[in-house]
Amino acid sequence: RLNTWESLTTGIAQQAKGVIAPKEKTPFITFVLGGPGSGKGTQCIKIVETFGFAHLSAGDLLRREIASKSADGAMILNTIKEGKIVPSQVTVKLIQKEMELSDNHKFLIDGFPRTEENRVSFEQIIGVEPNVVLFFDCPEEEMVKRVLNRNEGRVDDNLETIKKRLTVFQALSLPVINYYSEKGKLYTIKAIGTEDEIFEQVRPIFAAFEQTVG
Ligand SMILES: Nc1ncnc2c1ncn2[C@@H]1O[C@H](COP(=O)(O)OP(=O)(O)OP(=O)(O)O)[C@@H](O)[C@H]1O
Numbered sequence: 001r002l003n004t005w006e007s008l009t010t011g012i013a014q015q016a017k018g019v020i021a022p023k024e025k026t027p028f029i030t031f032v033l034g035g036p037g038s039g040k041g042t043q044c045i046k047i048v049e050t051f052g053f054a055h056l057s058a059g060d061l062l063r064r065e066i067a068s069k070s071a072d073g074a075m076i077l078n079t080i081k082e083g084k085i086v087p088s089q090v091t092v093k094l095i096q097k098e099m100e101l102s103d104n105h106k107f108l109i110d111g112f113p114r115t116e117e118n119r120v121s122f123e124q125i126i127g128v129e130p131n132v133v134l135f136f137d138c139p140e141e142e143m144v145k146r147v148l149n150r151n152e153g154r155v156d157d158n159l160e161t162i163k164k165r166l167t168v169f170q171a172l173s174l175p176v177i178n179y180y181s182e183k184g185k186l187y188t189i190k191a192i193g194t195e196d197e198i199f200e201q202v203r204p205i206f207a208a209f210e211q212t213v214g
Pocket residue numbers: 034035036037038039040041042043059111146147149150151191192193194195198
């Protein structure tokens with residue numbers, strides 16, 4: 001029996017659903033990491049425009065669950081308000097569904113994995129490791145300023161929750177970043193300056209992979 005990823009890569013899952021053409025290319029996965037407000041989402045938009053990736057924001061997928069009033073919606077809302085981490089299985093399943101539905105083979109997974117448990121769960125359920133891990137390294141003071149100015153009506157964009165999110169980032173997410181650094185997959189971006197200046201650090205990373213990724 002094919003596992004999900006084999007189905008994904010051969011296109012059998014999509015063909016069975018009759019929605020999407022078969023995938024012939026090997027998937028290329030980038031994890032986009034960094035503290036709250038470090039500019040992950042902003043830079044992902046630029047990467048999509050320039051290099052044609054599919055953008056999967058874990059936070060957006062979770063917020064969509066809340067909006068759709070799904071069974072997990074209330075639990076997810078409370079977790080986000082507290083700046084804590086949603087159980088891995090919930091988040092990985094949402095990411096898996098989006099990957100299966102996409103006709104792209106290049107994925108930017110934004111804001112995930114946030115914990116070692118998230119990382120292991122992705123490897124076990126999806127059955128692959130990322131090719132590239134980006135880390136947007138931004139001073140806390142700047143992150144707080146950006147989040148408080150964001151003005152998108154997010155329930156977690158307040159000083160109290162931001163402080164909790166920064167603590168969770170230090171305690172649970174930095175170990176994931178260190179793990180990928182040791183594996184030689186980490187690309188650290190100095191996430192201060194204008195959006196365009198920051199993208200000029202990002203561009204050469206993907207340009208170097210363009211020939212092999214397609
Ligand atoms: N280089 C920059 N300089 C100033 N403001 C920026 C910069 N990059 C992004 N911003 C702004 O900062 C805010 C946070 O950016 P963004 O939403 O991209 O961060 P994020 O890392 O995705 O945050 P989160 O983890 O909370 O989703 C947004 O309002 C965005 O417009």
